[in-house]
Amino acid sequence: MPPLVHRHPLAAQAAEILLARIRAGEWALGHKLPGETTLAAQLGVGRSTMREAIRELAGKGVLDSRQGAGVFVTALDVAEDWDAVLGRATVGAVIEARIAIEAEAAALAAHRRTPTDLRAIRRALAARALGDPDVEFLVDTDTAFHRTVLVAAHNDVLIELFDSFVPRVHRAMTDMLRARPITAPEEDQAAHLALVDAIADKDASAAAELSRAHLTALKEALS
Amino acid sequence: MPPLVHRHPLAAQAAEILLARIRAGEWALGHKLPGETTLAAQLGVGRSTMREAIRELAGKGVLDSRQGAGVFVTALDVAEDWDAVLGRATVGAVIEARIAIEAEAAALAAHRRTPTDLRAIRRALAARALGDPDVEFLVDTDTAFHRTVLVAAHNDVLIELFDSFVPRVHRAMTDMLRARPITAPEEDQAAHLALVDAIADKDASAAAELSRAHLTALKEALS
């Protein structure tokens, strides 16, 4: 979907063909490709064009060229970043994954939260309470609050996962809130306060359960 | 660690400098860079070299050049693939994330598993039981079993996450098992059978709890 109306330059076409041949297993993992002059002749393009195609694949981490030695295959396919994966998945599937990590993170946070963590969580909760009518502001402060819980869990992997999931859900949340605003803001805020209290009390199972309940409701609203 | 003993060609250096300037915010997200000739003159390299640098960043998804218009910024930084993130994290942190997704997946599988899923899970469990002394085989069959549970959860995001985590944990598991083999294989197999039964009985909370207990034990062993 990036091109649509975007003629492919020869270099890009050459890169595609080359990648296809690598995927097809024409050259094994550490093996050497034919020289650029040979490849250029095979595809019927100039050397510089061929070099640019190789550079593009080198940028993707598929090829590595060493002066004097040749061009070598360093990966049989491009490494997919999670934005690409999340783009293919449904919002429901993403939120289910979010439930998994946030519930676990809440439980971990109940064990590991420091006084500093707790202060940050409470501050984020207070910011969330400011009854701003702007939907964007509402979603952002809510996201910021949830993130402080993740930070309190002290697990880098979970934080990275959270940061990846949020942008995917953000749009869906704003659209949903614009169409159907929160009916009872006080009730919503109270639910979040209960989560904070559970973390403060080091009650891991309660924290996990409250987090799960909140996100499950969100999932229902978005599906 | 990729370079180590690997002189950087001019094109690679130019790409690095360019990326640094983009990261520094010199050009905003959709904005246009100076022309190739201008940039080449700025960095003191030939235009072909500059073009290769641009192509490399285009391969990383940071730049996009359109004939007649110019070169445009499409991302303010390279998208990180999860192998890089997981490489920085500790094995303990990765397993904690694995606990999060596998426990949730077990619960979802208890609800959504089809008869076909159940057959696949039982087949994988049986393969696991073959008391092969080879550690590699043991880890692989165990991984394959856990994956069938993920598949039964019918959530693509969770499966992708699992597939990403496994290679990171694989090495640690084989090393651990080689140093200290399983003392009671029958007991271990029984624990897995209990998980299967819970999924078959559609007992979500039991499935989640059994999965969590099993992986927590693994985490203790590996930390």
Added chain:
DNA sequence: ATACCGCGCTCCTCAGACAAGTAGACTAGT
């Protein structure tokens, strides 16, 4: 058997030229 050297192959870099495409300015017609 080992150490050294040379040679061919490969990638790296540059310069110049022309083609192809875009976008804004300019102009003519309504």
Added chain:
DNA sequence: ACTAGTCTACTTGTCTGAGGAGCGCGGTAT
């Protein structure tokens, strides 16, 4: 005044030819 068409300057795309630099292999002398 507004719109449509054209024109032009600037940009990226492609090719060619040339020389430089590094690597690896085989030959040779010790």
